[in-house]
Amino acid sequence: MIRFQGKYYEWIESQGVGSNDLVASSPDSYISYLKTVSKLKGKDISPDILASEEGVQAIAQSIEGRRASKTIGNFKSAMRQYVAMVQAGIISR
Numbered sequence: 001m002i003r004f005q006g007k008y009y010e011w012i013e014s015q016g017v018g019s020n021d022l023v024a025s026s027p028d029s030y031i032s033y034l035k036t037v038s039k040l041k042g043k044d045i046s047p048d049i050l051a052s053e054e055g056v057q058a059i060a061q062s063i064e065g066r067r068a069s070k071t072i073g074n075f076k077s078a079m080r081q082y083v084a085m086v087q088a089g090i091i092s093r
Helices: 005-014 026-041 053-063 069-087
Strands: none
Touching (some): 005 026, 005 069, 026 053, 026 069
């Protein structure tokens, strides 16, 4: 589960994620990436675990080897957008 999923979706759209997509929706993909990370970790995605680059790296390291490197890179992109939203003060801990 992604805490503040609606705000996250609005955030990534406001940042231009997916603005050039013709077929797939990048905002929907980012939501899917974070949901997969949540399942792999067995924890909700929230500001408690994802509020800094250190959180991104820790989560990525903990799921390394469970998905392809390119997929982990996609996960990290989605996580970094979540971190940016937290750091922008859109949501609080």
